[in-house]
Amino acid sequence: MRVIRILFITAAVSILALPGRAQSQRTSLTADNLVEMALERNREFLALKQRVIETQALLRQAGIRPTPALEFQGSTGRPLGSEGEEEYSAGYFHTIETFGKRTKRVNVASKSVELAEAELAEKWRQLAFEVKTRFAEAIAAGRK
Numbered sequence: 001m002r003v004i005r006i007l008f009i010t011a012a013v014s015i016l017a018l019p020g021r022a023q024s025q026r027t028s029l030t031a032d033n034l035v036e037m038a039l040e041r042n043r044e045f046l047a048l049k050q051r052v053i054e055t056q057a058l059l060r061q062a063g064i065r066p067t068p069a070l071e072f073q074g075s076t077g078r079p080l081g082s083e084g085e086e087e088y089s090a091g092y093f094h095t096i097e098t099f100g101k102r103t104k105r106v107n108v109a110s111k112s113v114e115l116a117e118a119e120l121a122e123k124w125r126q127l128a129f130e131v132k133t134r135f136a137e138a139i140a141a142g143r144k
Contacts, residue, residue, distance in 0.1 A: 031135045035128045042127055048120045055116045059109040063102065068094040 077085035
């Protein structure tokens with residue numbers, strides 16, 4: 001009976017001590033911490049970050065040369081009973097880029113990367129401004 005009472009008291013003391021420890025480890029929030037949290041959780045900002053990655057991949061793809069293709073084809077007349085009518089052909093296909101098409105594609109893709117990065121930077125500035133403004137308003141309201 002005494003052992004059960006000691007276990008119960010120990011469990012009760014440890015349960016009551018947990019909330020006190022959690023409150024003592026509480027960190028104060030700063031404007032920079034709030035901006036960082038907002039950037040990690042804002043879906044529009046995360047979508048713009050993903051868009052920058054996509055445009056960089058498109059830039060990389062724009063600089064790649066098209067691969068040539070090699071094709072072989074054969075046919076026979078045996079299944080239809082017309083022996084001797086056989087055809088064989090081979091083909092090589094190579095895309096020839098004329099008038100600087102690749103450089104134009106790369107230029108357009110690099111402009112789209114710059115645009116996506118500018119949109120990301122603008123969203124970062126807007127979000128940081130909004131969070132810092134609301135943080136300042138909350139501090140001002142708390143001081144009143």
